Amino acid sequence: MDLGKFFGDTILTTRMKDLVNWGRKYSLWPMPYGTACCAIEFMGAVSAMHDISRFGAEVVRFSPRQSDLLLVMGTINYKQAPVLKKIYEQMCEPKWVVAVGACASSGGFYDNYSVIQGIDEVIPVHVYVPGCPPRPEQIMDAVIKIQKMIDPKGALD
Amino acid sequence: MTVAEILKKEFPESFISEHHDYGDETVFIQKSNIVTVMRFLKYDARTSFEQLLDLCGVDYQGETPRFEVVYHLYSLSKKKRLRIRVKVDETDLKINTIIPVWEIADWFEREAWDMYGIYFEGHPNLKRLLTWEGFVGHPLRKDYPVNKRQPIPEPLDIV
Numbered sequence: 533m534d535l536g537k538f539f540g541d542t543i544l545t546t547r548m549k550d551l552v553n554w555g556r557k558y559s560l561w562p563m564p565y566g567t568a569c570c571a572i573e574f575m576g577a578v579s580a581m582h583d584i585s586r587f588g589a590e591v592v593r594f595s596p597r598q599s600d601l602l603l604v605m606g607t608i609n610y611k612q613a614p615v616l617k618k619i620y621e622q623m624c625e626p627k628w629v630v631a632v633g634a635c636a637s638s639g640g641f642y643d644n645y646s647v648i649q650g651i652d653e654v655i656p657v658h659v660y661v662p663g664c665p666p667r668p669e670q671i672m673d674a675v676i677k678i679q680k681m682i683d684p685k686g687a688l689d
Numbered sequence: 690m691t692v693a694e695i696l697k698k699e700f701p702e703s704f705i706s707e708h709h710d711y712g713d714e715t716v717f718i719q720k721s722n723i724v725t726v727m728r729f730l731k732y733d734a735r736t737s738f739e740q741l742l743d744l745c746g747v748d749y750q751g752e753t754p755r756f757e758v759v760y761h762l763y764s765l766s767k768k769k770r771l772r773i774r775v776k777v778d779e780t781d782l783k784i785n786t787i788i789p790v791w792e793i794a795d796w797f798e799r800e801a802w803d804m805y806g807i808y809f810e811g812h813p814n815l816k817r818l819l820t821w822e823g824f825v826g827h828p829l830r831k832d833y834p835v836n837k838r839q840p841i842p843e844p845l846d847i848v
Contacts, residue, residue, distance in 0.1 A: 611821050614844035621844075645828040645837065646820070654841060 556600070556626070557679045558588035563599035563623065565616065568606030570633035570665040577668035589675050596622040601678065602655075603671075607635040609646045613654045620655040628681070630674045631657045634664045692716070692736055692771050700726055715772040720784055723775055727790045730762060730771070738762035738771060741787070744797035746805035750831035754778035756807055760787075777807055786811040804829035 535543075564574055577584045584590050593599040596619045608616055620629065631651050634640035637660045639649035651657060658681060659674045693707035693716050703726055705717035718726050730738045742761040749755055760773040777784055786809040787794045798809040799818035806827040809815055817824060821842050826833055 610839065610841060613841050618844040644835070645833070645839070648841070649838070 553682055557682045559591070560587075560589040560601045560628075560675065560678065561591045561593050561599040562589055562601040562603050563593055563596050563619070564603050564605065565619065566603075566605045567608065567612070568633070568635060568665075570605035570636070573665045573668055574603060574605055574632065574671055577671040582668040582672060584672055584675065587672065587675050587679065596620070597624065599623060600627050601675075602627065602629045603632055604629065604636045604651050605632040605665075607640065607642055608648045608651050608654070610648060611646075613648055616651065617654050626682075628658045628678050629655055630659045630661060630671075630678065632661045632671060632674070633666055634662065637662065640664060690735070692730075692769070695733075695735055696726065696730075699729060713770070713772070715774060717774050717776070720775050720777060723773075724785045724787055724790065726773070727760070727787050730773075731790055736764070736771075737766050738764045738769075740765055741791035741793050741797075742770075744787075744794055744801065746801035746807050746829070748805055748829065748831045756782065756805060758784060758801065758807060782806060783808045783810050785809070788812060803827065806830065 535545075564571060566574060576582060578590060578592065589601065596602070600623065602620060602623060604616065620627075629651075631637045635642060635647070636651050637657075639647050643649070648654060659677045661670050661674045663670055691709070692714055693709070696716055696718075697704045697707070700718075700722060703719040703722040705719060707714065707716045709715065730736045740763040742763050744758065744760050747757040747759060749757060754776040756777040756779065758775045758777055760775075762771040762773065763769070764771075775784065784807060786798055788798070788811070795812070795814070796818055798812055799815060801807045802809060802812075802815050803817040803819055804827055820828065823842060824839055826837070
């Protein structure tokens with residue numbers, strides 16, 4: 533039977549994994565782990581001027597249990613590393629991590645005994661954002677890159 | 690009579706030297722007698738330095754004695770400041786704690802221990818203050834390697 537003829541344009545057909553991915557892509561819930569000025573730029577990215585909700589990522593959750601995008605914004609030192617790792621582990625799968633700014637990506641100019649030289653020493657990172665601090669546009673660019681990462685992946689595989 | 694003169698008169702065997710510029714008095718004191726001198730400075734009516742503003746370590750690498758402990762005192766009643774400097778040698782890093790005189794010295798001394806390895810004898814809880822458990826060495830010493838990295842601590846089981 534021709535379903536198209538029967539239902540007309542009232543239904544769309546797709547694959548389940550594409551549907552789930554589509555949902556995930558446009559409802560990334562960020563968990564801000566802000567320790568420095570990069571977090572201020574994130575506030576700029578969320579608020580009206582740049583408005584990250586245009587990409588569906590405006591529901592900022594301060595609980596790792598409710599979020600799937602970890603934004604590490606700022607200097608992470610050795611004493612914080614176990615806390616960051618714990619928060620990452622508390623997030624439910626699937627999850628993505630963005631290292632925002634020079635400090636989170638590489639330690640920045642803090643080349644000393646107390647600062648982790650990039651959070652990838654502790655947790656996996658999907659997108660690195662350069663800048664000290666980066667512009668809000670760059671944070672949005674990172675969100676778009678994450679969305680592109682979600683796109684081809686099978687969610688239910 | 691300046692504070693330095695009082696100290697010279699009261700503790701001739703502990704007094705080493707003094708210098709002052711622009712009302713900024715500094716006195717070098719022998720290490721062995723530090724607690725007695727500090728107690729005198731706090732309670733004597735001529736000095737009455739009620740407050741310990743800061744205590745810190747200094748590393749003069751290449752000199753002997755190598756380390757120094759610097760005490761900054763402030764008199765609330767007289768509105769006066771005083772800096773006491775005590776030389777501590779690398780071979781004998783022990784110095785008496787001044788917690789019995791000023792309790793605030795507790796964390797300051799822990800910091801100096803953490804950063805320079807100056808051991809404050811009689812301190813009730815001389816643990817590292819700023820660095821973490823398992824840290825090896827004293828990072829503010831001039832011979833601490835700039836690129837040295839310590840192992841990353843694991844998450845604790847916090848309930």
